[in-house]
Amino acid sequence: INAEYGDESENILTHLCCCYGPFTILQSFSLLLFICSFFSVNMSRLGGISAVKPMDDDVRSMVVLLKEDIESQTQKVYDTFEPVSYASQVVAGMNYFVKINVGDCYIHVRIFKGLAGALPVVESLQSGKTESDPITYF
Secondary structure, eight states: OOOHTTHHHHHHHHHHHHHHHHHHHHHHHHHHHHHHHHHSSGGGGGSSSOOOOOOOOHHHHHHHHHHHHHHHHOOOOOOOOEEEEEEEEEESEEEEEEEEEEEESEEEEEEEEETHHHTOEEEEEEEEOOSSSOOOOO
16 A cells, blocks of 8 residues: 555545445444453553452551541541441552441542552542442542
């Protein structure tokens, strides 16, 4: 094609559309569907949020350490404060999306922990959640 049309992309596109017609469009659509399904299935490996995991000791310790910050942001004092589950996301450090039972409801908290031993920081939170609310990016 380059020998016949040079580097003119308009001519190449015209040639492909005229010679291959709907078959190329169908192939392109199929490729697009494949790419979308690949990224949605593999998003946790590509910087997306991971699957939800049961709480482990390391994340629980980090969350308990941040209890006062969380109470300050929600302007509440929690008698019950039990981290239940979490998801994570690799960024320039790590985001943790944590579901916490606070007695009468649940809250979701996003905690960022930077690289090289940086202290964890509460980045965002959502209150009024239920046990069945999924952990998603926020």
